[in-house]
Amino acid sequence: MAKTKNDLLPSEGGFGNEPLLAVDNLHVEFHTRAGVVKAVNGVSYSLSAGETLAVLGESGSGKSVTAQAIMGILDMPPAVIPKGEVRFRGTDLLRLSEDARTQVRGQRIAMIFQDALSSLNPVFTVGWQISEMFRVHRGMSKRDAMKKAVELMERVRIPAAKQRVNDYPHQFSGGMRQRIMIAMAIALDPEVLIADEPTTALDVTVQAQIMELLADLQRESNMGLILITHDLGVVADVADKIAVMYGGRIVENAPVHDIYKAPAHPYTKGLLESIPRVDLKGQELYAIKGLPPNLLDMPSGCAFNPRCPYRQDNCVTDVPPLHEISGVRSSACHYWREVLDGS
Amino acid sequence: MGRYVIRRLLQAIPVLLGATLLIFAIVFALPGDPIRALAGEKPPSPQVVEVLREQYHLNDPLLLQYWYYISGVLFRGDFGTTFQNVPVGDLMKATFPTTLQLALTALMIQAVIGVGLGLWAALRRGKAEDTMILASTLILISVPTLVSGFVLQLLLGVKLGLFPIAGTSEGWYSFLLPGFVLAGGSIAYLTRLTRTSLVETLRSDYIRTAVAKGMNRRRVVGRHGLRNALIPLVTFLGADLGNLMGGAVITERIFNINGVGSLLIRGVYERQQPIVVGVVTALVLVYILANLVVDLMYAVLDPRIRYE
Numbered sequence: 099m100a101k102t103k104n105d106l107l108p109s110e111g112g113f114g115n116e117p118l119l120a121v122d123n124l125h126v127e128f129h130t131r132a133g134v135v136k137a138v139n140g141v142s143y144s145l146s147a148g149e150t151l152a153v154l155g156e157s158g159s160g161k162s163v164t165a166q167a168i169m170g171i172l173d174m175p176p177a178v179i180p181k182g183e184v185r186f187r188g189t190d191l192l193r194l195s196e197d198a199r200t201q202v203r204g205q206r207i208a209m210i211f212q213d214a215l216s217s218l219n220p221v222f223t224v225g226w227q228i229s230e231m232f233r234v235h236r237g238m239s240k241r242d243a244m245k246k247a248v249e250l251m252e253r254v255r256i257p258a259a260k261q262r263v264n265d266y267p268h269q270f271s272g273g274m275r276q277r278i279m280i281a282m283a284i285a286l287d288p289e290v291l292i293a294d295e296p297t298t299a300l301d302v303t304v305q306a307q308i309m310e311l312l313a314d315l316q317r318e319s320n321m322g323l324i325l326i327t328h329d330l331g332v333v334a335d336v337a338d339k340i341a342v343m344y345g346g347r348i349v350e351n352a353p354v355h356d357i358y359k360a361p362a363h364p365y366t367k368g369l370l371e372s373i374p375r376v377d378l379k380g381q382e383l384y385a386i387k388g389l390p391p392n393l394l395d396m397p398s399g400c401a402f403n404p405r406c407p408y409r410q411d412n413c414v415t416d417v418p419p420l421h422e423i424s425g426v427r428s429s430a431c432h433y434w435r436e437v438l439d440g441s
Numbered sequence: 442m443g444r445y446v447i448r449r450l451l452q453a454i455p456v457l458l459g460a461t462l463l464i465f466a467i468v469f470a471l472p473g474d475p476i477r478a479l480a481g482e483k484p485p486s487p488q489v490v491e492v493l494r495e496q497y498h499l500n501d502p503l504l505l506q507y508w509y510y511i512s513g514v515l516f517r518g519d520f521g522t523t524f525q526n527v528p529v530g531d532l533m534k535a536t537f538p539t540t541l542q543l544a545l546t547a548l549m550i551q552a553v554i555g556v557g558l559g560l561w562a563a564l565r566r567g568k569a570e571d572t573m574i575l576a577s578t579l580i581l582i583s584v585p586t587l588v589s590g591f592v593l594q595l596l597l598g599v600k601l602g603l604f605p606i607a608g609t610s611e612g613w614y615s616f617l618l619p620g621f622v623l624a625g626g627s628i629a630y631l632t633r634l635t636r637t638s639l640v641e642t643l644r645s646d647y648i649r650t651a652v653a654k655g656m657n658r659r660r661v662v663g664r665h666g667l668r669n670a671l672i673p674l675v676t677f678l679g680a681d682l683g684n685l686m687g688g689a690v691i692t693e694r695i696f697n698i699n700g701v702g703s704l705l706i707r708g709v710y711e712r713q714q715p716i717v718v719g720v721v722t723a724l725v726l727v728y729i730l731a732n733l734v735v736d737l738m739y740a741v742l743d744p745r746i747r748y749e
């Protein structure tokens with residue numbers, strides 16, 4: 099009943115030590131009238147089955163663009179990918195034909211977005227939109243596909259799924275809409291799910307429910323989850339490892355516990371110190387001083403140097419490479435040792 | 442939905458009354474004496490003038506005249522007579538279907554060509570086709586009906602003999618060329634509107650979702666984009682039906698089509714209130730009905746809009 103998979107497509111199982119998904123030295127530029135916006139400048143991260151990678155970083159740091167490059171949903175032009183690889187089970191997706199790519203999208207790598215209302219088509223019922231996955235990709239009849247849609251809506255815990263399957267997106271609350279997005283994304287049991295700030299638009303109690311749902315679904319299906327977020331608080335509970343982005347680069351890659359114990363990059367350190375804490379209630383919140391870098395005109399050397407308390411002369415001239423700290427940890431700071439020691 | 446339609450129709454009544462009164466007053470205020478205009482060069486005897494003035498209630502105050510007129514329309518379906526004693530109702534019956542057919546032909550042509558070109562331009566955005574289509578819409582907008590009408594009539598009708606030159610003797614076919622001329626500027630406008638609408642739609646988040654779901658481009662544009670892109674066009678098409686009917690005068694003249702436009706012109710020249718008011722009232726009614734149809738289409742196309 100499953101469709102035979104295209105030969106071009108990454109096969110099951112993977113190659114040796116290759117992780118499920120590996121982004122390697124990815125660069126993305128936007129060629130705009132104002133100039134070339136270097137949104138992603140050599141990002142590398144990897145994800146294994148069953149693992150949750152949290153991607154952190156302030157607005158404009160390139161988190162979404164990286165994710166869209168993985169999905170292949172960037173508008174090209176204006177986007178250009180001059181360098182880099184996105185290996186899925188060992189196959190570089192960037193080299194696949196558009197047809198082969200379309201076979202991966204939604205079926206093997208799926209994505210959900212921040213604003214579920216605008217991300218759902220207003221003129222089709224939620225049932226139609228979920229069941230479309232089965233009709234188009236699995237060749238199911240309308241009726242069978244609709245049944246599947248109801249099952250999925252139940253799986254993402256939408257109450258009275260059967261009665262609501264013919265409702266339109268605007269008839270649901272924000273949290274329910276995001277559940278519908280999730281149902282659509284997990285419909286065909288993807289191996290990787292990318293969630294781009296899935297809870298930012300929701301209120302706090304609903305945020306927690308959605309995160310819990312994602313964590314449960316991931317445990318059941320053993321898919322790899324990339325969770326893009328601003329919210330360091332959420333990350334600690336669900337993520338296995340963290341990639342911190344700044345100015346289109348990864349500044350720190352680390353297992354979640356290591357990073358909370360001792361950050362190895364001044365920017366990560368700043369982020370951690372800016373989380374509101376109950377024990378420090380009443381004190382002024384720490385905020386990283388200065389502004390995010392202008393992607394049209396990046397500072398020379400380390401992109402973070404104008405805001406960095408650890409800055410030395412070479413930070414202005416030399417771009418720091420991603421220093422390997424341990425097998426699972428790296429930092430793009432010349433002075434990562436000092437930062438790690440907390441001096 | 443049924444109740445909504447009835448409510449809308451009831452709301453139309455004051456609009457109709459207001460419009461008729463306004464038109465009635467405007468014609469009333471026009472300079473010149475209708476009876477004199479009717480008589481032409483040779484002035485009639487004062488007695489005759491007086492009798493005619495009495496017969497047509499021309500000596501009564503405006504509101505009373507209006508009451509005579511509107512009560513006739515409302516209670517007897519009588520739109521009055523011209524000074525030549527022809528019932529205005531008959532004149533309208535003879536001309537309205539013709540103009541309606543002309544306007545509907547124009548509307549169809551506009552929908553097919555305008556929407557078609559607009560979609561094509563949007564899908565080829567920034568490419569040569571797009572630029573060419575946009576440039577030709579500019580030309581289409583700037584050529585007045587008077588010019589395009591005569592030129593096309595000469596070229597396609599007289600020189601090439603592809604279309605009838607004048608009149609309506611060949612049914613739908615004879616309306617094609619005048620319909621195109623009448624549609625002219627609207628085609629261009631609709632092309633641009635369609636292009637913008639589809640381009641905007643294709644930028645929206647749910648289109649990105651459709652791509653992320655692994656749908657191919659055909660399906661993304663055709664199933665996910667098209668219906669959303671068409672919604673704003675419905676308003677334009679609906680409102681334009683009234684414009685086309687009211688604006689058919691020049692086209693009707695060029696192609697010698699006996700329609701509402703010619704009747705209206707005659708009514709204004711001869712200061713014949715019953716003709717002017719009757720025609721305008723009917724046009725207002727067309728506007729109102731077209732708008733109602735637009736609103737109902739909206740509800741069909743966009744589930745977020747529901748009328749109870």
Ligand SMILES: Nc1ncnc2c1ncn2[C@@H]1O[C@H](COP(=O)(O)OP(=O)(O)OP(=O)(O)O)[C@@H](O)[C@H]1O
Nearest residue numbers: 128130135137156157158159160161162163164393
């Ligand atoms: N189509 C585009 N044209 C030009 N620049 C773009 C385009 N899309 C994104 N960018 C730029 O790329 C940079 C990275 O954007 P991205 O959306 O990845 O940020 P982000 O880390 O996801 O931020 P946020 O937390 O606000 O979502 C931004 O500065 C943005 O202005």
Ligand SMILES: [Mg+2]
Nearest residue numbers: 161162163294
């Ligand atoms: Mg983003």
